[in-house]
Amino acid sequence: MKSLKQLVAGGARQFGMVFALIALVLVFQVWTGGKVLTPTNAQNIINGNSYVLILAIGMVLVIIAGHIDLSVGSVAAVVGIIVALAIRDWGITWWMGIVLGLAVGAVIGAWQGFLVAYVGIPGFITTLAGMMLFRGANQYIGNSNTIPVPKEIQFLGAGYLPEWGPSTGLNNSTLLLGIVAILTLVAVEIRRRRSAARLGAEPAPTWISIVKVGTLSVVIAYLTWLFGSGRSGTSFPVAGVILLGLVLIYGFVSNRTITGRHVYAVGGNRSAAALSGVNIRRTNFFVMMNISIMAALAGIVFIGRSTASGPFDGTNWELDAIAAVFIGGAAVSGGVGTVVGSVIGGLVMAVLNNGLQLLGVGSDRTQIIKGLVLLAAVAFDVYNKVQGRPSLIGLLLQKRRRAEVAAAAPGGFEESAAEVVRPGSSSRDA
Amino acid sequence: MTDAPVLLEMRSITKIFPGVKALDDVSMRVTVGEIHAICGENGAGKSTLMKVLSGVYPHGTYSGEIVYEGQEVRFNNIKSSEHAGIVIIHQELALIPELSITENIFLGNEVTGRFGLDWETARSRAAELLARVGLDESPDELIKNIGVGKQQLVEIARALAKDVRLLILDEPTSALNEDDSAHLLDLLRGLRAKGMTCIMISHKLNEIEAIADSITIIRDGRAVETLYAAAGEIDEDRIIRGMVGRSLNSRFPHRTPEIGETFFEVSGWTVEHPQVPGRLVCNRSSFHVRHGEIVGFAGIMGAGRTELARSIFGRNYGRFLGGELRIDGRQVALHTVQQAIDHKIAYVPEDRKALGLNLLDTISDTIVSAALRKISRRGVVDADAGHVAAEGYRVSLNIKAGSVRDGVVKLSGGNQQKVLLGKWMFPEPDLLILDEPTRGIDVGAKFEIYGLVNALAAAGKGVIVISSELPELLGLCDRIYTIFEGSITGVLDREDATQEGLMRLMTGAAPAPVS
Numbered sequence: 049m050k051s052l053k054q055l056v057a058g059g060a061r062q063f064g065m066v067f068a069l070i071a072l073v074l075v076f077q078v079w080t081g082g083k084v085l086t087p088t089n090a091q092n093i094i095n096g097n098s099y100v101l102i103l104a105i106g107m108v109l110v111i112i113a114g115h116i117d118l119s120v121g122s123v124a125a126v127v128g129i130i131v132a133l134a135i136r137d138w139g140i141t142w143w144m145g146i147v148l149g150l151a152v153g154a155v156i157g158a159w160q161g162f163l164v165a166y167v168g169i170p171g172f173i174t175t176l177a178g179m180m181l182f183r184g185a186n187q188y189i190g191n192s193n194t195i196p197v198p199k200e201i202q203f204l205g206a207g208y209l210p211e212w213g214p215s216t217g218l219n220n221s222t223l224l225l226g227i228v229a230i231l232t233l234v235a236v237e238i239r240r241r242r243s244a245a246r247l248g249a250e251p252a253p254t255w256i257s258i259v260k261v262g263t264l265s266v267v268i269a270y271l272t273w274l275f276g277s278g279r280s281g282t283s284f285p286v287a288g289v290i291l292l293g294l295v296l297i298y299g300f301v302s303n304r305t306i307t308g309r310h311v312y313a314v315g316g317n318r319s320a321a322a323l324s325g326v327n328i329r330r331t332n333f334f335v336m337m338n339i340s341i342m343a344a345l346a347g348i349v350f351i352g353r354s355t356a357s358g359p360f361d362g363t364n365w366e367l368d369a370i371a372a373v374f375i376g377g378a379a380v381s382g383g384v385g386t387v388v389g390s391v392i393g394g395l396v397m398a399v400l401n402n403g404l405q406l407l408g409v410g411s412d413r414t415q416i417i418k419g420l421v422l423l424a425a426v427a428f429d430v431y432n433k434v435q436g437r438p439s440l441i442g443l444l445l446q447k448r449r450r451a452e453v454a455a456a457a458p459g460g461f462e463e464s465a466a467e468v469v470r471p472g473s474s475s476r477d478a
Numbered sequence: 479m480t481d482a483p484v485l486l487e488m489r490s491i492t493k494i495f496p497g498v499k500a501l502d503d504v505s506m507r508v509t510v511g512e513i514h515a516i517c518g519e520n521g522a523g524k525s526t527l528m529k530v531l532s533g534v535y536p537h538g539t540y541s542g543e544i545v546y547e548g549q550e551v552r553f554n555n556i557k558s559s560e561h562a563g564i565v566i567i568h569q570e571l572a573l574i575p576e577l578s579i580t581e582n583i584f585l586g587n588e589v590t591g592r593f594g595l596d597w598e599t600a601r602s603r604a605a606e607l608l609a610r611v612g613l614d615e616s617p618d619e620l621i622k623n624i625g626v627g628k629q630q631l632v633e634i635a636r637a638l639a640k641d642v643r644l645l646i647l648d649e650p651t652s653a654l655n656e657d658d659s660a661h662l663l664d665l666l667r668g669l670r671a672k673g674m675t676c677i678m679i680s681h682k683l684n685e686i687e688a689i690a691d692s693i694t695i696i697r698d699g700r701a702v703e704t705l706y707a708a709a710g711e712i713d714e715d716r717i718i719r720g721m722v723g724r725s726l727n728s729r730f731p732h733r734t735p736e737i738g739e740t741f742f743e744v745s746g747w748t749v750e751h752p753q754v755p756g757r758l759v760c761n762r763s764s765f766h767v768r769h770g771e772i773v774g775f776a777g778i779m780g781a782g783r784t785e786l787a788r789s790i791f792g793r794n795y796g797r798f799l800g801g802e803l804r805i806d807g808r809q810v811a812l813h814t815v816q817q818a819i820d821h822k823i824a825y826v827p828e829d830r831k832a833l834g835l836n837l838l839d840t841i842s843d844t845i846v847s848a849a850l851r852k853i854s855r856r857g858v859v860d861a862d863a864g865h866v867a868a869e870g871y872r873v874s875l876n877i878k879a880g881s882v883r884d885g886v887v888k889l890s891g892g893n894q895q896k897v898l899l900g901k902w903m904f905p906e907p908d909l910l911i912l913d914e915p916t917r918g919i920d921v922g923a924k925f926e927i928y929g930l931v932n933a934l935a936a937a938g939k940g941v942i943v944i945s946s947e948l949p950e951l952l953g954l955c956d957r958i959y960t961i962f963e964g965s966i967t968g969v970l971d972r973e974d975a976t977q978e979g980l981m982r983l984m985t986g987a988a989p990a991p992v993s
Contacts (some may be wrong), residue, residue: 144546243862306850313847316836323794323825323833324848324901326818383838 065376065392070267072396076403083406084399087278090271091285095206095353097398098287099346101299101391103369103375105298106342107201108390111373112302112381113335114315115164115171120369121362123340125186127152132195141201146348153344156182157337165332174336179366197351205352207286218276219283226272229266237261242265285299287349291391294342298387311335314436315382371418372397375425384436396421399435482509484545485644485675486531491542493526493535500526501540502699508644513666513676515686517717518696519892519920524679526648527696532566533559546644563643567917569652575622576775580604582621583636607635611665626779627658628794634665645669646677647980651685652918656981660877663689670700681920683714695720718921730953731925733932737956738769742909742940747801749789759796761784761964767909767940772931774955775944776980782964783944784828786913791825792818805908819848826898828914828944835886836896842868842882844897849905871900892923899930910934911942916950928954948977960984 077084084090095296103120110117131149134140137222140148156178163174209221216223237257275284302308310331313321322328348364351357376393400421404414486508493501501523508514518524529535531544533553544551546562553559554564580601589600598928604617613631615624621632630650637645647666651659663685664667666676680686686693693705693712703720705711718729749760758780767773775783788795790803790814803810804820812818818825827833845865846853853863868882875896879889886897895915902910914930916924931954935941945951950960958975960968960983968983 247862247865304859304861306854306859307857309847309850309859311844312838313836316838317832319833320827320836323788323791323815323827325792325814325819327814327816383836 065396066391069392069396069399072399072403076399076406080403080406082360084403085274087274087276089402091275091278091282093286093395093398094285094288094291096392096402096469098206098285098291099353100365100368100372100398101291101394102294102342102346102349103292103339103365103386104226104372104390104394106339107366107369108376108378108385108387109298109302109311109335110171110339111370111378111380112315112382112385113311113332114318115332115335117160117171117175117336117339117343118176118366118369119160119182120339120343120346121277121365122152122179122186123180123343123362124350124365125342125357126156126182126189127189127347128351128361129195129359131201132197132351132357133189135198136195142198145201146204147283147364148342149348151343152335153347154342156344157340158333160340161333161336161372164336165329171336175366186361188357190293190357194356194360196356201348202355203352204286204290205349207352208281208283209286209289211280211283218273219278222272222276222284225284225289226268226276228257229268229272233261235265235270262361276435287353290345290349293386295391302387306330307334312383315384317383324436353473368397371422375422375448377429393425482511484508485510485547487545488527488531489543489545491527491530491540491544492589493523493530493540494954496936500699501530503542504696504699504701505542506701508675508693509692510675511670512691513670513678513689515690515693516677516679516696517681517686517693517721519721519922520720522696522920523626524696524698525648525914526699528566528648528677528679529852531559532556532646550697554889561642563641563910564646565637565640565644566646567630567637567643567648567650569649570632571626571629571653573621573632574630576620578618578620579608579615579624579632579635580617582632583607583617583639583937585636587636587640587810588651591645602800603639604635607638608632610638611635612661614659621748625658627654627661630654630658630662631665642677643719646678646679648679649918650678651680651682653779654763659685681719681918682869686717687712693717697721706814721921729949729959731929731932735770735772735934735935737771738938740766740768742767743802743804743805743807744790745802746800747786747789747798747803748803749785750799752796758799758964760789760801762962763966764963765959765966765969767942769908769938769940770935771957772935772941772943774951774953775961776948776951776958777961777984779946781961781984782960784913784962786961787825787913787944788827791823791911800888801882802866819905819907821912822906822908823903823904824848824912824914825911826902826908828917829858830891830894830898834901835865835885835894835902838869839846839886841872841877841886841889841897844886845871845900845904850900852905867904871897871903875930876978890919890928892919894918896930896949897921897925899927902935909940909942911944915943916945916947924950948980951975954979 064191073084103124107117107120110381127149130152131145134148135142135145144444160174160178163169164171176400185470209225211219211221213220222360241252241257267311275288290324300308302311310321310326311334313324313326318328321331347362350361354361372394374393375381375396376389376391377386380392397418400418401414404417409417484507488504488506491501491504492499504523504527506514506516514528516524524943526535530540531553533555536554537552544553546564551559551562553562553564559566574585577585580597583604584600589596589603591599601617602883608615608617608631611631611634613628613635615628621629624632630653634645634713651662654662659682666678666689670676678686678690690712691707695705695717697720705716705720720864743764743766746762746766748758749758751757751759761782763782763786765773775786777783785795789798790812791813794815803812810819810821812823831837836847839847842865845868850859853860853867865882871877872879872882877889877896877900878893889897899912899915915931916927919927931941931943941949943954945954952972952975955975958970958971958972958980959966960970960980962984970979
C-alpha cells in the first residue's frame with residue numbers, strides 16, 4: 049500500500065487527470081465502435097486542437113498569476129492576417145513572416161502587459177478591450193478578406209513529420225520520437241531515484257519504478273504506433289511536435305525556474321510575494337506578454353491548418369483555452385494550476401468534441417455536454433477544496449488512497465510522532 | 479462553585495477529524511452572568527469547541543451533548559445557535575469595510591418594515607447599541623474609517639442587536655492596544671453586571687486574571703481543569719502550568735547579551751502616508767542597531783512602527799521623503815525589497831496569513847521563497863537543495879509537521895510563525911526585523927520563538943522586535959525605542975525600562991527624555 053502511494057506521489061492530481069483522459073478515450077472508442085483510436089482520427093484531434101492547447105499553456109500562467117486574457121483569439125487573428133499579408137504582398141519569406149508574427153505578438157503583449165502591470169488596469173478589462181481592438185484590426189487590415197498562406201506555413205499547421213530511412217512499417221520520424229520519449233522517461237526516473245537516495249529518502253521499491261515506467265512506455269509505444277501507422281504521407285503532426293516542445297519548455301519554466309515560482313507566488317499571495325522580494329510588476333508583465341506571443345504562435349499554426357487567414361479566425365478561442373485551464377485544475381483565485389494539467393484539460397475537451405462528433409451528436413448537444421463537463425470538473429475541485437482534500441479527477445484514485453491511509457495509519461503516526469519529539473528536546477537545550 | 483443557575487453545559491464532547499482527535503471527552507459548565515475564560519495552547523481545541531457550540535460543526539458530526547438553558551440543543555448551523563441567543567465574535571472581525579456601522583450591525587439581521595428595509599429604525603437602534611457599548615461614532619460612519627478597537631465594539635453591538643444571551647469572544651483583544659483592551663474589558667464587566675454571560679478565549683493571561691470568574695483549561699483536546707476566581711485559584715502561573723502541563727520557570731529564556739559594534743544606522747527617516755498626503759507616518763526617525771543586540775520598538779497600534787520597518791525594508795510602504803540608511807558605515811539606498819534582501823535585511827511581517835505566507839505553498843517552498851537565488855543556478859531552481867535546506871530548518875526550529883512537503887495551511891499559528899522565521903533566516907540576514915513575532919500564538923511556542931530570537935542575537939545578528947506586548951519587549955530586548963505618532967520619542971536601556979515608563983513615552987504623555 050505504501051508502495052502504491054509512492055507510485056502516485058508527487059503527481060497524484062496529474063496522474064488522475066491522465067487516467068480520466070484515458071478513460072474518456074476508451075469509452076468513446078467503445079461507443080463509436082473503434083472510430084476514435086484510428087491514425088487519421090488521432091492526427092485530426094492533434095491538428096484540430098493544437099492551437100487551443102498552445103493557448104492553454106500561455107493561459108495557465110496568466111490564470112495562476114491571478115489574471116485572465118480574453119484577447120487571445122483576436123490577437124491570433126490579427127497576427128494571422130499580418131503574416132498572411134506580409135508574405136503575399138511584401139514578398140518576405142515564410143520564416144520572416146513567422147518572425148514578424150511573433151514580433152507582433154510580443155508588441156501586443158508588451159502593450160497589454162504594460163497596461164496590466166504598470167498602469168494597473170485589471171487584465172479582464174485590458175484584454176476585453178484588446179479582444180475588440182484586435183478583432184477590428186484583423187478585419188481592417190485584411191479588409192475582411194480571406195488571404196491564403198504558402199505551403200511552408202501550411203506545413204506547420206497541417207504537416208506531418210517526414211519519412212526517411214529504411215522501411216520499418218512505421219513512419220520513422222514518429223518512431224524516433226517515440227524511442228526518444230521512452231528513453232527520456234527512463235532517464236528521468238533514474239535521476240529521480242538517485243536524487244531521492246541522495247536526499248536520504250527511502251527510495252520506492254524498484255518494481256514500482258519499473259511498473260510506472262513500463263506502463264507509460266507501453267502507452268507511448270502505442271501512441272507511436274497509432275500515429276506512425278497511418279496512410280502513407282501522414283505521421284505525427286508537426287503542430288503536435290511544436291506542442292510537445294512547448295509543454296516541456298513551459299513545464300520546466302513554471303516548475304523549475306525562479307520566474308515560474310514567482311508567478312505562483314504572485315497568484316498565491318501578492319502581498320507576501322512583494323515582501324519576499326518578488327517584482328510583482330515584472331511578473332505580471334511577463335505572463336501577459338507571454339500569452340500574446342503564444343496567441344501569435346497559435347494564430348500562425350491555425351492559418352497553416354486552414355491554409356488561409358480570415359476575418360473570423362480565433363473566435364471564442366479564449367473561452368476554449370480558459371475552459372481547458374480550469375478543467376486542468378487551476379483555481380479562479382490564482383496560485384494554482386499546471387501546464388501539463390491544462391494541456392490534458394484541453395485534450396479532455398478535444399476528445400469530448402471529437403467523440404461526440406463521431407457519434408453524430410449535433411453541435412447543440414455537444415455544447416451542452418461541454419458546459420456540464422466544465423462545471424462538473426470545477427465543482428469537483430471546489431468541493432474537494434472545501435473538504436480539505438487534494439483535488440480533481442483522481443476520484444478513482446481517491447478511493448484507493450483513502451484505503452491506503454487507513455491501512456498505513458498506525459505506522460505513519462508513530463513515525464511522525466517520533467519526528468516531532470526528537471528535535472523538540474534538542475531545541476529546548478538550545 | 480457559584481450558586482447561579484447553569485446556562486450552558488457541554489457534556490463529553492468528542493470531535494474527530496480524519497486522523498486527529500481534536501476534542502476528547504470535553505465537558506464544561508457556564509453559569510449565568512459569569513465571564514468564563516477558555517485557555518489553552520494553540521491547537522489545543524479551543525476554537526473547535528466553540529465551533530461545536532455555535533453550530534459550525536453541526537449536530538451529528540461530534541459526539542456528546544450540549545445542554546443550554548436547561549434543554550438539550552442540537553444546532554445545525556450558526557443561524558440556529560444565534561436564534562438561541564449564542565453569538566460568537568471571531569478573532570478576525572467579520573465587518574465589511576465599505577459599509578456603515580449601521581449596515582454592519584444589521585447585516586444578516588436586517589430591520590424590515592412594510593416597504594423593504596427600514597433604515598430609520600435601524601439607524602436609531604444602532605445609535606442605542608453604540609451608546610450601550612460606549613462607542614462615540616456616528617452610525618453612518620464607514621467601518622474602514624474607524625480603528626480596530628472601535629470595530630471590535632461594533633462587533634459587540636452587532637451581537638447585542640441579535641438579543642445575545644451567551645456571548646463568545648475569540649481573542650477579542652489580540653489586535654487591540656492597551657487602551658482599547660482596557661476599554662473592552664470594562665465593557666464586558668458592564669455587560670456582566672447586567673446579567674450577560676460571556677465565554678472568552680484569550681492568550682492574554684493578565685486580562686483573564688483581571689476579568690474571568692472561572693477558567694476552563696484545555697490541553698491536547700481534553701479539558702484538564704476548571705479554576706474559579708472565587709476560590710482564589712486564578713493566577714498567571716497557575717494557568718500556564720495547566721496549559722502546558724509543566725511550569726515554565728521563566729517566560730523568557732535566559733540570555734547573556736554580547737553586544738558588538740553598531741552596523742545599522744537610520745537617521746532622519748521620513749515617510750508620508752501612501753494615501754494621505756501630508757501625513758507623516760515616520761517623522762525624522764533615527765535609530766541604530768548593534769551586532770548581537772535585540773532592539774525593541776514599542777508603540778501603540780498605528781504609531782508607525784510597522785510603517786517604519788516596511789519603509790526601511792525596500793520602501794515597501796508609503797512615500798519616502800528623506801532620510802539616510804547606513805550599513806557598516808556605508809550609506810545605501812534600498813529602493814526595492816530585493817535590494818533590502820541583498821543587503822542582508824529581513825522583515826518578518828505581523829500578519830502571517832495576509833502578508834507572510836502563501837497558504838497554497840508547502841513548508842519547503844515557503845522557506846526558500848525569499849532566497850530562491852541561493853538554490854538556483856542561472857534562474858533554474860534546484861528543488862532538492864531547497865528540500866534539504868527546509869528539512870534543516872524543520873529540525874532546528876522544531877516545526878511540528880510530518881514533512882516539509884506538507885502545506886503551511888495545515889500548521890498551527892506557532893508553527894507557521896516558525897516557518898516564517900525559517901524563511902527569513904534562509905537568506906542569512908544580518909538584521910532581522912520581527913513584527914509582532916508572537917501574536918496569536920501560544921505560551922509554549924512563544925517560549926520557543928524567544929529562544930530563537932536569542933540564538934540569532936548570539937550569532938551576532940541584529941534583531942529588531944516590534945511588539946504590542948510590553949512584557950515581551952521588556953523580557954527580550956536590550957534597548958527599546960518608543961514611537962508615538964510617527965516620531966521616535968525615546969530610547970530606554972533594559973535596566974531603565976519599565977512598563978510605566980514605556981507607556982508614558984508611547985502615548986506622548988511626557989517629553990522624550992534623552993538617554
